[in-house]
Amino acid sequence: MRARLRAAGLSGYRLQWKVPGHPDVAWPGKKVALFVNGCFWHRCPHCNLSLPKSNVEYWVVKFARNVERDEQSRAALEALGWKVHVVWECQLKKKAIDATMAELLPVLAEELDKELVSGALTDPA
């Protein structure tokens, strides 16, 4: 993921920046944040995950709390004028990452006022 960002010319980011939710990748100067969410813990909407079979109540509460915290972080960041992006783990797997980046990089480049390095959308980094 970060190799892709660098290859695309979108460097200058900070990791775990100290704003709500501690985004995995952040460009503080431009107030652009990117979360990379684990599908299991953050309840990926794409993966159609089932609940663990035992301690169901525990997991329901736990997941609900995670999702709620994610939403609060996003809301808090947006209230501070940040643009927030979420990428799911499954979207970074070999088969999916090209499509994910093709969608994400131009948006980020725009928000960051940067030119995408040509070929960045196809380079396997």
Ligand SMILES: [Zn+2]
């Ligand atoms: Zn997923």
